[in-house]
Amino acid sequence: MIPFLNLRKINARFENDFKNRFEEFLNSGQYILGNGVASFETRFAAYCGVNYCVGTGNGLDALRLILEAYKVLGKLKEEDEILVASNTFIATILAIKQAGMKPVLVEADASSYNFNIEALKNAITPKSKAVMPVHLYGQIAPMDPIASIASQHHLLVIEDAAQAHGAVWFNGNKAGSLGHAAAFSFYPTKNLGALGDAGAVTTNDPALVSVVRKLTNYGTATKYVNDLLGFNSRLDEVQAIFLTEKLSLLDADNHTRRAIAKRYLSEINNPKLQLPNWEGGEDHVFHLFVVRVASRGRFIDYLKQHEVGCLIHYPIAPHKQKALEEFSKFHYPVTEQIHNEVVSLPMSPVMTDAEVSEVIAVVNQY
Ligand SMILES: *Cc1c(COP(=O)(O)O)cnc(C)c1O
16 A cells, blocks of 8 residues: 555654654753744744744644734734635635635636636735735745735735745745745644644744734733733644754755656656646645546545555635635636546655556556
């Protein structure tokens, strides 16, 4: 059986380091917001090429706390319209709803699986105040047109970089540094994954970072002095320590993911599959390798029979979810087609060449 993703094998590479660092952590006696968090924040900010990073409890909170902080700063308010991709993972939309703002879902492009730029332009109203590009599947969103639309309409640009740690835009800047602020998730399956929940906000804005930092910790900068109605969403100390260890292999891992993607793209030749569009640059870190197949159920059964793992990201479009019933009257035909046809093939930095060859052979015989 070729697993879709072998997390045990990914983390086994760090086993000794994790055990040593855990012992230091245990002996330190400082289990919340210790040196581990501070040190990871410094390193991750430097890695992304920004001045600031604040750890959070998870990626959803990172997204939400950016919006909450902009409310505190008077740059956003409730009922403002926030433009977001209609085919994103639901967390991006939940963050907007939780902050009391109005998500405006923008139809996807059938080849990039990201914003349809014309649809993005058409969705703008006088109430639009921010755009949240999602670097879906690990590929950076079309940031040049997004930036020019945003500056023309005075929109804040908030990246959902939860799937794109280490991806590099064509100007050399990394995901996490391409807008006014960015949110990351370190959920265990992400390219930089913790051993539990974890997230972060990155930005160059000192005012934003100081509010986000307070909001993660009860609205305080000084203990028991509450400036704001805060939350409790701190990056866990032990997760920060593990993440610091793993950060050292992120670039190599992303390189391996791209090498696997190159093999899939050049060796999969089954016309029943539509392969991802990618020019071969570092703008894609292949968090997922997503193909499209017309009769997906049959393809998935076939993969199962031949012991190739796969998953669907994601089976139900956000506007078709019960939790987002308010959007059920809208039609996003491209998004719906994407959700009906996508299948994610095995992709991880610990796949062997033989496993990659086997996936290719099985897929080509379908
Ligand atoms: C994983 C993910 C999130 C949420 O992260 P959590 O840490 O699970 O809260 C948000 N957006 C996208 C695109 C994601 O893939």
